[in-house]
Amino acid sequence: MSSPSSTTPDHAAHDALRLLGPAPTNWVPAHAGIDHNVVVVGSGQIGSAFAFALQRAGIGGVSVIDAAASASEAGVWLSRARMHKLRTLKNLVGPEGPVTALGFQAWYESRHGQAAYAAIDRIPRTAWAEYLGWFRGITGTAVRYGTRLIRFEPVERVAVPHFRLHLEANGEPRIETTRKLIFANGVAGSGAPFIPDLLATAVSHGLAAHTGHSIDFKALSGKTVAVIGAAASAFDAAAVALESGAAAVHLFARRDRLAATPVTRLRGYPGFYDNYLALPDATRWHHAARYRRVGTTPPQDSVERVLRFSNFHLHLGAPWKSAEVREGKVVASVHRETFHFDFVIAGTGYTHELSQRAELAGIADLVLRWRDRFEPPAHERDDELGAAPYLGAGLEYLEKTPGTAPWLRDIHTYNPGGFASTGLPLGDVPSIRGYVPAVVRRISEDLLLADLALHEERTRADVPPDFDESFYVGAIWQAGAQQLAA
Numbered sequence: 001m002s003s004p005s006s007t008t009p010d011h012a013a014h015d016a017l018r019l020l021g022p023a024p025t026n027w028v029p030a031h032a033g034i035d036h037n038v039v040v041v042g043s044g045q046i047g048s049a050f051a052f053a054l055q056r057a058g059i060g061g062v063s064v065i066d067a068a069a070s071a072s073e074a075g076v077w078l079s080r081a082r083m084h085k086l087r088t089l090k091n092l093v094g095p096e097g098p099v100t101a102l103g104f105q106a107w108y109e110s111r112h113g114q115a116a117y118a119a120i121d122r123i124p125r126t127a128w129a130e131y132l133g134w135f136r137g138i139t140g141t142a143v144r145y146g147t148r149l150i151r152f153e154p155v156e157r158v159a160v161p162h163f164r165l166h167l168e169a170n171g172e173p174r175i176e177t178t179r180k181l182i183f184a185n186g187v188a189g190s191g192a193p194f195i196p197d198l199l200a201t202a203v204s205h206g207l208a209a210h211t212g213h214s215i216d217f218k219a220l221s222g223k224t225v226a227v228i229g230a231a232a233s234a235f236d237a238a239a240v241a242l243e244s245g246a247a248a249v250h251l252f253a254r255r256d257r258l259a260a261t262p263v264t265r266l267r268g269y270p271g272f273y274d275n276y277l278a279l280p281d282a283t284r285w286h287h288a289a290r291y292r293r294v295g296t297t298p299p300q301d302s303v304e305r306v307l308r309f310s311n312f313h314l315h316l317g318a319p320w321k322s323a324e325v326r327e328g329k330v331v332a333s334v335h336r337e338t339f340h341f342d343f344v345i346a347g348t349g350y351t352h353e354l355s356q357r358a359e360l361a362g363i364a365d366l367v368l369r370w371r372d373r374f375e376p377p378a379h380e381r382d383d384e385l386g387a388a389p390y391l392g393a394g395l396e397y398l399e400k401t402p403g404t405a406p407w408l409r410d411i412h413t414y415n416p417g418g419f420a421s422t423g424l425p426l427g428d429v430p431s432i433r434g435y436v437p438a439v440v441r442r443i444s445e446d447l448l449l450a451d452l453a454l455h456e457e458r459t460r461a462d463v464p465p466d467f468d469e470s471f472y473v474g475a476i477w478q479a480g481a482q483q484l485a486a
Helices: 011-020 045-056 104-112 114-120 123-136 197-204 232-243 263-267 270-274 281-294 300-307 385-386 406-410 414-420 429-450 452-459 479-485
Strands: 035-042 062-068 144-145 147-155 162-169 172-183 208-210 224-228 248-252 312-317 323-328 329-334 337-341 342-344 411-413
Touching: 011 104, 011 123, 035 045, 045 062, 045 429, 062 147, 104 114, 104 123, 147 172, 172 406, 172 429, 197 208, 197 323, 197 342, 208 329, 224 232, 224 337, 232 248, 232 300, 232 342, 263 281, 281 385, 281 414, 329 342, 406 411, 411 429, 429 452
Parallel strands: 035 062, 035 172, 062 144, 172 411, 208 342, 224 248, 224 342, 248 312
Antiparallel strands: 147 162, 162 172, 323 329, 329 337
Protein backbone atom coordinates (compact mmCIF):
# COMPACT_ATOMS: atom_id res chain seq x y z
CA MET A 1 0.00 0.00 0.00
CA SER A 2 1.49 3.33 -1.05
CA SER A 3 1.76 6.17 1.46
CA PRO A 4 -0.37 9.30 1.02
CA SER A 5 1.09 12.02 -1.15
CA SER A 6 3.36 14.45 0.66
CA THR A 7 1.22 17.25 -0.77
CA THR A 8 -1.87 16.21 1.19
CA PRO A 9 -2.52 17.97 4.53
CA ASP A 10 -2.58 14.66 6.39
CA HIS A 11 0.71 13.31 5.03
CA ALA A 12 2.64 13.91 8.29
CA ALA A 13 -0.14 12.38 10.39
CA HIS A 14 -0.34 9.26 8.22
CA ASP A 15 3.44 8.99 8.24
CA ALA A 16 3.52 9.27 12.04
CA LEU A 17 1.00 6.46 12.34
CA ARG A 18 3.02 4.39 9.85
CA LEU A 19 6.21 4.88 11.84
CA LEU A 20 4.38 4.19 15.08
CA GLY A 21 3.42 0.82 13.67
CA PRO A 22 0.20 -1.11 14.03
CA ALA A 23 -1.53 -0.95 17.38
CA PRO A 24 -0.74 -4.00 19.53
CA THR A 25 -3.11 -6.90 19.15
CA ASN A 26 -5.79 -7.02 21.81
CA TRP A 27 -4.26 -8.98 24.69
CA VAL A 28 -7.30 -9.03 26.99
CA PRO A 29 -8.86 -12.52 27.11
CA ALA A 30 -12.46 -12.73 25.97
CA HIS A 31 -15.07 -14.06 28.39
CA ALA A 32 -18.50 -15.39 27.56
CA GLY A 33 -21.28 -13.02 28.53
CA ILE A 34 -19.12 -9.90 28.55
CA ASP A 35 -19.56 -7.56 25.60
CA HIS A 36 -16.86 -4.97 26.27
CA ASN A 37 -13.65 -4.58 28.22
CA VAL A 38 -14.12 -0.82 28.54
CA VAL A 39 -17.07 1.46 27.85
CA VAL A 40 -16.22 5.15 27.59
CA VAL A 41 -19.17 7.42 28.29
CA GLY A 42 -18.65 10.57 26.22
CA SER A 43 -16.94 11.13 22.88
CA GLY A 44 -15.47 14.61 23.38
CA GLN A 45 -11.80 15.46 23.72
CA ILE A 46 -11.39 13.12 26.71
CA GLY A 47 -13.33 10.21 25.22
CA SER A 48 -11.28 10.59 22.05
CA ALA A 49 -8.05 10.65 24.05
CA PHE A 50 -8.99 7.47 25.90
CA ALA A 51 -10.01 5.62 22.74
CA PHE A 52 -6.60 6.29 21.16
CA ALA A 53 -4.59 5.61 24.32
CA LEU A 54 -6.38 2.31 24.99
CA GLN A 55 -5.86 1.29 21.38
CA ARG A 56 -2.12 1.93 21.66
CA ALA A 57 -2.04 -0.02 24.95
CA GLY A 58 -3.36 -3.10 23.17
CA ILE A 59 -6.67 -3.03 25.04
CA GLY A 60 -9.42 -4.04 22.66
CA GLY A 61 -13.12 -4.41 23.25
CA VAL A 62 -13.51 -0.66 23.80
CA SER A 63 -16.79 1.06 23.03
CA VAL A 64 -17.30 4.83 23.04
CA ILE A 65 -20.90 5.94 23.50
CA ASP A 66 -22.48 9.39 23.32
CA ALA A 67 -26.03 10.47 24.02
CA ALA A 68 -25.89 13.05 21.21
CA ALA A 69 -27.64 12.05 18.00
CA SER A 70 -24.62 12.82 15.79
CA ALA A 71 -21.04 14.08 15.84
CA SER A 72 -22.20 17.63 15.07
CA GLU A 73 -24.34 17.65 18.22
CA ALA A 74 -21.84 15.93 20.53
CA GLY A 75 -19.78 17.78 23.09
CA VAL A 76 -20.02 21.47 23.85
CA TRP A 77 -17.86 23.16 21.24
CA LEU A 78 -20.59 23.77 18.68
CA SER A 79 -23.43 24.19 21.14
CA ARG A 80 -23.09 25.22 24.79
CA ALA A 81 -19.53 26.59 24.59
CA ARG A 82 -19.77 30.29 23.73
CA MET A 83 -16.22 31.58 23.91
CA HIS A 84 -14.39 32.61 20.75
CA LYS A 85 -11.19 30.85 21.83
CA LEU A 86 -10.26 28.09 24.24
CA ARG A 87 -9.15 29.38 27.64
CA THR A 88 -5.98 27.33 27.77
CA LEU A 89 -2.57 27.64 26.12
CA LYS A 90 -2.54 26.62 22.48
CA ASN A 91 0.47 24.28 22.75
CA LEU A 92 -0.69 21.91 25.49
CA VAL A 93 -0.70 18.16 24.89
CA GLY A 94 -4.16 17.07 23.77
CA PRO A 95 -5.68 13.71 22.83
CA GLU A 96 -2.68 12.91 20.64
CA GLY A 97 -0.47 12.15 23.64
CA PRO A 98 3.18 11.79 22.57
CA VAL A 99 2.33 11.52 18.84
CA THR A 100 2.84 15.19 18.03
CA ALA A 101 1.95 14.80 14.36
CA LEU A 102 -1.61 14.09 15.49
CA GLY A 103 -1.78 17.23 17.66
CA PHE A 104 -3.67 20.44 17.04
CA GLN A 105 -0.58 22.40 16.01
CA ALA A 106 0.38 19.89 13.33
CA TRP A 107 -3.21 19.72 12.08
CA TYR A 108 -3.61 23.50 11.98
CA GLU A 109 -0.26 24.17 10.32
CA SER A 110 -0.91 21.54 7.67
CA ARG A 111 -4.02 23.47 6.65
CA HIS A 112 -3.15 27.09 7.34
CA GLY A 113 0.65 27.26 7.59
CA GLN A 114 3.15 27.85 10.36
CA ALA A 115 2.73 31.62 10.25
CA ALA A 116 -1.02 31.29 10.80
CA TYR A 117 -0.48 29.11 13.86
CA ALA A 118 2.13 31.52 15.23
CA ALA A 119 -0.37 34.35 14.82
CA ILE A 120 -3.07 32.87 17.06
CA ASP A 121 -2.70 33.32 20.80
CA ARG A 122 -5.22 30.61 21.71
CA ILE A 123 -7.12 27.96 19.79
CA PRO A 124 -10.34 29.11 18.08
CA ARG A 125 -13.28 27.17 19.49
CA THR A 126 -14.69 26.05 16.14
CA ALA A 127 -11.22 25.03 14.93
CA TRP A 128 -10.87 22.84 18.01
CA ALA A 129 -14.19 21.16 17.23
CA GLU A 130 -13.06 20.55 13.65
CA TYR A 131 -9.74 19.15 14.87
CA LEU A 132 -11.42 16.72 17.26
CA GLY A 133 -13.58 15.37 14.46
CA TRP A 134 -10.48 14.90 12.33
CA PHE A 135 -8.62 13.23 15.22
CA ARG A 136 -11.39 10.67 15.73
CA GLY A 137 -11.36 9.91 12.04
CA ILE A 138 -7.62 9.50 11.57
CA THR A 139 -7.26 7.33 14.69
CA GLY A 140 -10.20 5.14 13.71
CA THR A 141 -12.28 5.98 16.77
CA ALA A 142 -15.83 4.75 16.25
CA VAL A 143 -18.52 6.43 18.35
CA ARG A 144 -21.97 5.02 18.99
CA TYR A 145 -24.06 8.17 18.87
CA GLY A 146 -27.63 8.26 20.15
CA THR A 147 -26.62 5.91 22.97
CA ARG A 148 -27.29 6.99 26.56
CA LEU A 149 -26.34 5.18 29.77
CA ILE A 150 -29.46 5.13 31.94
CA ARG A 151 -28.16 3.12 34.89
CA PHE A 152 -25.90 0.19 35.69
CA GLU A 153 -25.31 -2.39 38.38
CA PRO A 154 -22.42 -4.66 39.30
CA VAL A 155 -22.56 -8.35 38.52
CA GLU A 156 -20.68 -10.00 41.37
CA ARG A 157 -19.99 -13.54 42.51
CA VAL A 158 -19.13 -14.65 38.99
CA ALA A 159 -15.85 -15.77 37.48
CA VAL A 160 -15.28 -12.34 35.92
CA PRO A 161 -17.04 -9.49 37.76
CA HIS A 162 -18.48 -6.86 35.45
CA PHE A 163 -21.25 -4.31 35.04
CA ARG A 164 -24.64 -4.67 33.46
CA LEU A 165 -25.42 -1.49 31.55
CA HIS A 166 -28.94 -0.31 30.87
CA LEU A 167 -28.69 1.77 27.71
CA GLU A 168 -31.08 3.65 25.51
CA ALA A 169 -29.89 3.33 21.92
CA ASN A 170 -31.76 5.53 19.45
CA GLY A 171 -34.78 5.44 21.75
CA GLU A 172 -34.73 1.68 22.28
CA PRO A 173 -33.76 -0.03 25.55
CA ARG A 174 -30.66 -2.19 25.38
CA ILE A 175 -28.59 -4.17 27.89
CA GLU A 176 -24.86 -4.69 27.49
CA THR A 177 -22.02 -5.69 29.77
CA THR A 178 -18.54 -4.29 30.42
CA ARG A 179 -15.63 -4.85 32.79
CA LYS A 180 -14.61 -1.20 33.06
CA LEU A 181 -16.43 2.14 32.88
CA ILE A 182 -14.88 5.53 32.14
CA PHE A 183 -17.05 8.58 32.68
CA ALA A 184 -15.69 11.21 30.31
CA ASN A 185 -18.98 13.03 30.39
CA GLY A 186 -18.27 16.72 30.76
CA VAL A 187 -18.62 19.47 33.32
CA ALA A 188 -21.80 18.08 34.86
CA GLY A 189 -20.48 14.52 34.94
CA SER A 190 -20.41 14.26 38.74
CA GLY A 191 -23.58 16.19 39.46
CA ALA A 192 -25.75 18.73 37.71
CA PRO A 193 -25.88 22.39 36.74
CA PHE A 194 -26.41 24.40 39.92
CA ILE A 195 -29.45 26.64 39.68
CA PRO A 196 -30.27 28.76 42.76
CA ASP A 197 -33.60 27.91 44.36
CA LEU A 198 -34.85 31.44 43.82
CA LEU A 199 -34.76 30.82 40.06
CA ALA A 200 -36.78 27.59 40.14
CA THR A 201 -40.06 29.28 39.21
CA ALA A 202 -38.43 31.29 36.44
CA VAL A 203 -36.90 28.13 34.98
CA SER A 204 -40.25 26.33 35.06
CA HIS A 205 -41.80 29.26 33.16
CA GLY A 206 -39.08 29.23 30.52
CA LEU A 207 -37.73 32.56 31.71
CA ALA A 208 -34.35 31.32 32.98
CA ALA A 209 -31.71 28.76 32.08
CA HIS A 210 -28.25 27.65 33.12
CA THR A 211 -25.20 28.32 30.95
CA GLY A 212 -24.90 24.56 30.60
CA HIS A 213 -28.28 24.41 28.86
CA SER A 214 -29.16 25.21 25.28
CA ILE A 215 -30.31 28.83 25.03
CA ASP A 216 -32.03 30.47 22.07
CA PHE A 217 -30.03 33.68 22.03
CA LYS A 218 -31.75 34.98 18.91
CA ALA A 219 -34.97 35.09 20.94
CA LEU A 220 -33.25 37.49 23.35
CA SER A 221 -32.97 40.24 20.74
CA GLY A 222 -34.52 43.40 22.12
CA LYS A 223 -34.86 41.84 25.58
CA THR A 224 -33.43 42.83 28.94
CA VAL A 225 -31.28 39.97 30.23
CA ALA A 226 -29.71 39.19 33.60
CA VAL A 227 -26.64 36.99 34.04
CA ILE A 228 -25.87 35.68 37.51
CA GLY A 229 -22.22 34.79 38.06
CA ALA A 230 -18.86 36.23 37.07
CA ALA A 231 -16.81 33.30 35.82
CA ALA A 232 -15.87 32.77 32.19
CA SER A 233 -19.09 31.03 31.13
CA ALA A 234 -21.17 33.86 32.57
CA PHE A 235 -19.23 36.49 30.62
CA ASP A 236 -19.41 34.39 27.45
CA ALA A 237 -23.19 34.05 27.78
CA ALA A 238 -23.53 37.78 28.41
CA ALA A 239 -21.47 38.49 25.31
CA VAL A 240 -23.55 36.25 23.07
CA ALA A 241 -26.75 37.88 24.37
CA LEU A 242 -25.33 41.32 23.56
CA GLU A 243 -24.10 40.19 20.15
CA SER A 244 -27.56 38.77 19.49
CA GLY A 245 -29.14 42.17 19.96
CA ALA A 246 -30.25 42.17 23.61
CA ALA A 247 -31.51 45.60 24.68
CA ALA A 248 -29.44 45.40 27.87
CA VAL A 249 -27.49 42.83 29.81
CA HIS A 250 -26.88 43.09 33.56
CA LEU A 251 -24.23 40.79 35.06
CA PHE A 252 -24.39 40.25 38.83
CA ALA A 253 -21.32 39.16 40.81
CA ARG A 254 -21.32 38.21 44.50
CA ARG A 255 -17.80 39.54 45.02
CA ASP A 256 -17.02 43.24 45.23
CA ARG A 257 -14.48 42.85 42.42
CA LEU A 258 -13.91 40.44 39.56
CA ALA A 259 -11.62 37.51 40.29
CA ALA A 260 -8.35 38.22 38.51
CA THR A 261 -5.71 36.24 40.41
CA PRO A 262 -4.81 32.94 38.69
CA VAL A 263 -3.48 31.12 41.75
CA THR A 264 -3.16 27.81 39.88
CA ARG A 265 -0.32 29.34 37.89
CA LEU A 266 1.93 29.00 40.93
CA ARG A 267 1.67 25.20 40.89
CA GLY A 268 1.75 24.59 37.15
CA TYR A 269 5.34 23.31 36.99
CA PRO A 270 6.00 19.62 36.24
CA GLY A 271 7.38 18.56 39.63
CA PHE A 272 4.25 19.69 41.43
CA TYR A 273 1.75 18.94 38.70
CA ASP A 274 3.04 15.48 37.78
CA ASN A 275 3.11 14.27 41.38
CA TYR A 276 -0.05 15.94 42.64
CA LEU A 277 -1.78 12.69 43.59
CA ALA A 278 1.13 11.87 45.91
CA LEU A 279 0.69 15.06 47.94
CA PRO A 280 -0.85 14.88 51.44
CA ASP A 281 -4.59 15.37 51.63
CA ALA A 282 -4.14 18.59 53.60
CA THR A 283 -1.99 20.07 50.83
CA ARG A 284 -4.39 19.11 48.07
CA TRP A 285 -7.36 20.44 50.03
CA HIS A 286 -5.58 23.73 50.69
CA HIS A 287 -4.96 24.35 47.01
CA ALA A 288 -8.51 23.42 46.00
CA ALA A 289 -10.02 25.56 48.75
CA ARG A 290 -7.74 28.49 47.96
CA TYR A 291 -8.72 28.34 44.29
CA ARG A 292 -12.41 28.40 45.14
CA ARG A 293 -11.93 31.14 47.74
CA VAL A 294 -10.08 33.43 45.31
CA GLY A 295 -12.52 32.65 42.53
CA THR A 296 -12.42 31.51 38.93
CA THR A 297 -10.78 34.14 36.76
CA PRO A 298 -12.49 34.91 33.45
CA PRO A 299 -10.03 35.44 30.58
CA GLN A 300 -9.38 39.11 29.93
CA ASP A 301 -10.73 38.86 26.39
CA SER A 302 -14.03 37.46 27.71
CA VAL A 303 -14.42 40.60 29.81
CA GLU A 304 -13.32 42.85 26.94
CA ARG A 305 -15.95 41.22 24.76
CA VAL A 306 -18.79 42.61 26.89
CA LEU A 307 -17.12 45.94 27.68
CA ARG A 308 -17.46 46.90 24.02
CA PHE A 309 -21.19 47.34 24.58
CA SER A 310 -22.58 50.44 26.25
CA ASN A 311 -25.70 48.47 27.19
CA PHE A 312 -23.69 46.08 29.37
CA HIS A 313 -23.98 46.75 33.09
CA LEU A 314 -21.80 45.14 35.78
CA HIS A 315 -23.10 44.80 39.34
CA LEU A 316 -20.44 44.00 41.96
CA GLY A 317 -21.12 42.78 45.48
CA ALA A 318 -24.64 42.08 44.28
CA PRO A 319 -26.00 38.64 45.24
CA TRP A 320 -29.68 38.13 44.45
CA LYS A 321 -31.90 38.05 47.52
CA SER A 322 -35.18 37.11 45.87
CA ALA A 323 -36.82 36.66 42.49
CA GLU A 324 -40.37 36.06 41.37
CA VAL A 325 -42.23 35.74 38.11
CA ARG A 326 -44.67 38.57 37.56
CA GLU A 327 -46.56 39.24 34.32
CA GLY A 328 -44.10 37.30 32.20
CA LYS A 329 -40.98 38.86 33.66
CA VAL A 330 -38.50 37.94 36.36
CA VAL A 331 -38.61 40.54 39.10
CA ALA A 332 -35.41 40.50 41.16
CA SER A 333 -34.50 42.23 44.37
CA VAL A 334 -30.83 43.14 44.66
CA HIS A 335 -29.81 45.30 47.59
CA ARG A 336 -32.50 47.97 47.66
CA GLU A 337 -33.15 47.94 43.92
CA THR A 338 -35.80 46.09 41.95
CA PHE A 339 -35.12 44.91 38.41
CA HIS A 340 -37.42 43.49 35.75
CA PHE A 341 -35.87 41.01 33.33
CA ASP A 342 -37.19 39.21 30.28
CA PHE A 343 -34.72 36.35 30.79
CA VAL A 344 -32.14 35.21 33.34
CA ILE A 345 -29.02 33.16 32.66
CA ALA A 346 -27.41 31.38 35.62
CA GLY A 347 -23.64 31.09 35.30
CA THR A 348 -23.55 29.48 38.71
CA GLY A 349 -21.42 26.40 38.16
CA TYR A 350 -22.08 22.73 38.79
CA THR A 351 -22.59 20.49 41.79
CA HIS A 352 -20.58 17.36 42.60
CA GLU A 353 -23.52 15.49 44.09
CA LEU A 354 -23.59 12.08 42.42
CA SER A 355 -27.22 11.48 43.38
CA GLN A 356 -28.25 14.23 40.96
CA ARG A 357 -27.19 12.13 37.98
CA ALA A 358 -29.57 9.31 37.14
CA GLU A 359 -26.83 6.88 36.13
CA LEU A 360 -24.85 7.50 39.34
CA ALA A 361 -27.67 7.82 41.86
CA GLY A 362 -27.49 4.14 42.71
CA ILE A 363 -23.87 4.35 43.86
CA ALA A 364 -23.93 7.81 45.47
CA ASP A 365 -24.06 6.53 49.05
CA LEU A 366 -21.29 4.01 48.47
CA VAL A 367 -18.61 6.34 47.08
CA LEU A 368 -15.91 7.77 49.34
CA ARG A 369 -16.09 11.59 49.42
CA TRP A 370 -13.53 14.09 50.61
CA ARG A 371 -15.74 14.85 53.63
CA ASP A 372 -15.42 11.18 54.64
CA ARG A 373 -11.66 11.24 54.38
CA PHE A 374 -10.49 14.68 55.49
CA GLU A 375 -11.53 17.25 58.10
CA PRO A 376 -10.26 20.66 56.96
CA PRO A 377 -9.40 23.50 59.31
CA ALA A 378 -12.33 25.82 59.99
CA HIS A 379 -11.04 28.61 57.74
CA GLU A 380 -10.84 26.21 54.78
CA ARG A 381 -14.21 24.55 55.17
CA ASP A 382 -15.97 24.08 51.83
CA ASP A 383 -19.02 21.84 51.72
CA GLU A 384 -19.03 21.61 47.94
CA LEU A 385 -15.46 20.36 47.89
CA GLY A 386 -16.37 17.96 50.68
CA ALA A 387 -19.04 16.38 48.47
CA ALA A 388 -16.53 15.66 45.70
CA PRO A 389 -15.44 12.04 45.25
CA TYR A 390 -12.07 11.09 46.74
CA LEU A 391 -10.40 9.39 43.79
CA GLY A 392 -7.70 6.75 43.64
CA ALA A 393 -4.48 6.90 41.61
CA GLY A 394 -6.31 5.69 38.49
CA LEU A 395 -9.07 8.25 39.07
CA GLU A 396 -11.27 5.40 40.21
CA TYR A 397 -14.05 5.66 42.77
CA LEU A 398 -13.21 4.23 46.19
CA GLU A 399 -15.66 2.66 48.57
CA LYS A 400 -16.83 4.66 51.56
CA THR A 401 -17.05 1.57 53.76
CA PRO A 402 -14.33 -1.02 53.05
CA GLY A 403 -15.69 -4.30 51.77
CA THR A 404 -19.14 -3.02 50.76
CA ALA A 405 -18.48 -2.12 47.12
CA PRO A 406 -15.03 -3.23 45.91
CA TRP A 407 -16.29 -3.05 42.31
CA LEU A 408 -16.21 0.77 42.49
CA ARG A 409 -12.52 0.57 41.57
CA ASP A 410 -13.63 -0.41 38.06
CA ILE A 411 -15.36 2.95 37.55
CA HIS A 412 -13.02 5.73 36.48
CA THR A 413 -14.29 9.29 36.53
CA TYR A 414 -12.85 12.00 34.34
CA ASN A 415 -14.82 15.16 34.92
CA PRO A 416 -14.50 18.25 37.15
CA GLY A 417 -15.81 16.32 40.15
CA GLY A 418 -12.22 15.12 40.51
CA PHE A 419 -10.81 18.63 41.03
CA ALA A 420 -10.21 18.23 44.77
CA SER A 421 -8.22 15.05 44.10
CA THR A 422 -6.20 16.17 41.08
CA GLY A 423 -5.93 19.95 41.40
CA LEU A 424 -7.07 20.34 37.80
CA PRO A 425 -10.52 20.48 36.22
CA LEU A 426 -10.57 16.96 34.79
CA GLY A 427 -11.85 17.15 31.24
CA ASP A 428 -10.05 20.37 30.37
CA VAL A 429 -7.07 20.14 28.01
CA PRO A 430 -4.38 20.68 30.70
CA SER A 431 -5.42 17.47 32.43
CA ILE A 432 -4.93 15.19 29.44
CA ARG A 433 -1.14 14.82 29.43
CA GLY A 434 -0.84 13.41 32.92
CA TYR A 435 -4.12 11.80 33.84
CA VAL A 436 -5.24 9.96 30.70
CA PRO A 437 -2.06 7.82 30.77
CA ALA A 438 -2.54 7.26 34.52
CA VAL A 439 -6.05 5.89 34.00
CA VAL A 440 -4.97 3.70 31.08
CA ARG A 441 -2.10 2.27 33.12
CA ARG A 442 -4.49 1.39 35.96
CA ILE A 443 -7.00 -0.20 33.60
CA SER A 444 -4.24 -2.21 31.93
CA GLU A 445 -2.92 -3.38 35.30
CA ASP A 446 -6.36 -4.31 36.58
CA LEU A 447 -7.28 -6.27 33.47
CA LEU A 448 -3.96 -8.13 33.54
CA LEU A 449 -4.17 -9.08 37.21
CA ALA A 450 -7.84 -10.07 36.96
CA ASP A 451 -6.89 -12.67 34.34
CA LEU A 452 -3.44 -13.45 35.72
CA ALA A 453 -4.01 -17.22 35.68
CA LEU A 454 -4.80 -17.09 31.97
CA HIS A 455 -1.78 -14.89 31.29
CA GLU A 456 0.44 -17.22 33.32
CA GLU A 457 -0.80 -20.14 31.26
CA ARG A 458 -0.16 -18.18 28.08
CA THR A 459 3.30 -16.98 29.02
CA ARG A 460 4.49 -20.29 30.53
CA ALA A 461 3.45 -22.44 27.59
CA ASP A 462 6.01 -24.42 25.64
CA VAL A 463 7.56 -22.38 22.87
CA PRO A 464 8.58 -24.20 19.69
CA PRO A 465 12.16 -23.37 18.59
CA ASP A 466 12.62 -21.18 15.54
CA PHE A 467 15.15 -23.68 14.19
CA ASP A 468 16.95 -26.89 15.20
CA GLU A 469 20.65 -27.82 15.16
CA SER A 470 20.54 -28.94 11.53
CA PHE A 471 20.47 -25.22 10.72
CA TYR A 472 24.01 -24.70 12.03
CA VAL A 473 25.48 -28.20 12.32
CA GLY A 474 27.95 -27.65 9.50
CA ALA A 475 29.68 -24.85 11.38
CA ILE A 476 30.28 -26.76 14.62
CA TRP A 477 33.96 -27.08 15.49
CA GLN A 478 35.13 -30.65 15.58
CA ALA A 479 38.62 -30.63 17.13
CA GLY A 480 39.73 -34.12 16.04
CA ALA A 481 38.45 -33.81 12.54
CA GLN A 482 40.13 -30.44 12.09
CA GLN A 483 43.51 -31.84 13.21
CA LEU A 484 43.30 -34.82 10.83
CA ALA A 485 42.46 -32.52 7.99
CA ALA A 486 45.55 -30.48 8.77
